[in-house]
Amino acid sequence: MSKTVRTFLSGASFALGATVAFSGTAQANTELLDQINSYSQDDIAQVNSVFQLSDVSPSDWAFDALRNLVENYNCIVGYPDGTFRGSRPLSRYEFAAGLNACLQQIERMIQSGGSEVTPEDLAALRRLVNEFEAELATLGARVDDLEGRVEFLEDHQFSTTTKLGGEVIFNLGAAFGEDNIDDQVTFSDRVRLNLDTSFTGKDRLRTRLEAGNITAFDDATGVDTARLGFDTDNDNDVEIGKLYYRFPLSDNIRAYVGAVGMGLDDIADSTSPYFESSGSGALSRFGRFNPIYRGPDGAGAGFNLGLGEKFTFTAAYLADDGDVNNPEEKNGLFNGNYTAAAQLDFEPSDNIMLSAVYARRYQKSGDVNLTGSTGSDVAKDPWDDGGFGEYAASSDNFGLQASWLIGEKFNLGGWVGYTNADIEDPTVTGNAEVWNWAVNAALLDVGGEGNVLGLIFGQPPKLTNADIDFGGGQGSSFDDEGETTYLAELQYRYKLNKNITITPGAYVIFNPNQNDDNDTVVVGSVRTTFSF
Incomplete structure (x- = not known):
């Protein structure tokens, strides 16, 4: 199956390579959303490992889950210099954008007959969706009802193997x-x-x-x-x-x-x-x-x-x-x-x-x-x-x-x-x-x-x-x-x-x-x- 994936959300491509040191709360942040929407496809390039992203911290519980998603499905991208525009930690909104990208990639794989999506990865995806429900909702209606979409993916796989x-x-x-x-x-x-x-x-x-x-x-x-x-x-x-x-x-x-x-x-x-x-x-x-x-x-x-x-x-x-x-x-x-x-x-x-x-x-x-x-x-x-x-x-x-x-x-x-x-x-x-x-x-x-x-x-x-x-x-x-x-x-x-x-x-x-x-x-x- 193809390992090159580009996912579009609100007219832009979003990137994430692993878990991050999370900052901020679930409140709307207009300035940050403008920054997210300003990312252009010309600024991002595919990476195959979270360790290529220099500003990622492995200290959070979600590190292993996101590492498996990016390395198994190549659904997350980072900037060519291996950073996310500076040394600052990623915000929860940026994280949510990348999480949605992985969900869309896995959904496409299953619809095209893909069989490499494991029950363990779906369980990790469900947990991440629950954790960032508020941020995902803030990003707009295109990521509404993600819990239902995860259930759909689980129910409509041809086979897990x-x-x-x-x-x-x-x-x-x-x-x-x-x-x-x-x-x-x-x-x-x-x-x-x-x-x-x-x-x-x-x-x-x-x-x-x-x-x-x-x-x-x-x-x-x-x-x-x-x-x-x-x-x-x-x-x-x-x-x-x-x-x-x-x-x-x-x-x-x-x-x-x-x-x-x-x-x-x-x-x-x-x-x-x-x-x-x-x-x-x-x-x-x-x-x-x-x-x-x-x-x-x-x-x-x-x-x-x-x-x-x-x-x-x-x-x-x-x-x-x-x-x-x-x-x-x-x-x-x-x-x-x-x-x-x-x-x-x-x-x-x-x-x-x-x-x-x-x-x-x-x-x-x-x-x-x-x-x-x-x-x-x-x-x-x-x-x-x-x-x-x-x-x-x-x-x-x-x-x-x-x-x-x-x-x-x-x-x-x-x-x-x-x-x-x-x-x-x-x-x-x-x-x-x-x-x-x-x-x-x-x-x-x-x-x-x-x-x-x-x-x-x-x-x-x-x-x-x-x-x-x-x-x-x-x-x-x-x-x-x-x-x-x-x-x-x-x-x-x-x-x-x-x-x-x-x-x-x-x-x-x-x-x-x-x-x-x-x-x-x-x-x-x-x-x-x-x-x-």
Whole structure:
């Protein structure tokens, strides 16, 4: 939620940073009120701690209450020099003005779905309102009946621990090509509701409810690379899309435990800041981030370890959430499909991010997918596509990612990924290698603040060589199978307001499925994202 708050009362902004040495009585003081009303917004600046206000005394009972309000909700401001125009203590009228500012800020937070307002803070606010009732009344009718407003806030919170957030996508899209393409224009939707619960203020339990009918364009085109980055099709039935808990173990360690839908990109930074989001990032599935991050996932655990100011180490173990609750052979948490991964991030400056990721994967027979459904059919499962049958496979996956914000308006990024896979079967041996890469560019604030012009170009996962050996001299091998597939995406994210973004764009797939005999595929989309 926003931490920048400006509150207006009687045509002016008012400031307070903590409890003060109180002076005066509750009588009207015209001269002092004139002084309060003379404060201008140009004279005040946000502070985050009462200790920044040099003329505040901690000797009064209200010190801790006001300190918690200002530091929890940033609802009080002070002058840039850290004082309130001199060394004099604040009057009770100035205090009342700041108290009203905090009440209005908390009221706005709750009305917008905020969940971080605690019962303890509401109780402190009630006590302060009772103490300064006369001063608040003197300030005018705009602060009348504050006791009733506090009761309203207490009665109308969604939850004292849970914040509700949501995202709705309307998509107008179609795939085009010369032959064998179902090129009908579609209109579809996806809805996500996130319930984020905190028990300590530093942790988060995320429960995501999801429904949608956005179909994958792989069926219409016969090409996995044609998939949208936000396709979800469960006939608009509500399902649990994610369920995981994030919490600190120490000042530099954050841990994750998940039961449903937790991916490696939820734990590790995919280093694709302007394209990774499904709701506001790349239109294509391949364009969001390195396919190395896609694999068996859903349930498991992981952690981030801060190594000084520039390095972060991440490790995770994830199992297919369709397997973990099944006690049968080749299922469960450790005997089914899994991903074990480690990543090292390096941030030499605020504008540059570099990362290296390694993932060890096992996928059962019939579940092998070396590309995360972003590349060619032959790269997805080299041996099954070659007509040799279905085999389990293990793979070593390596990725390098980079993102560089050049100046304030241009971001350049990209990645390269490599997969080396082996058949896991006592009677058959086989090996395959798959490569992918991409570069992306984001031009910021084009045509208005918050707008983004984005370009992506790359090679979706490509099988470069593979072999299979049945023993007795029986087998097959091939190198650099087929032509190279390329994807180019152009999009423009127009921020209509802070809650609505419209993204028209298209991506083109050249030599689909590593075959230059296949016609070029074009996918067009107009994605409208509502967030709240």
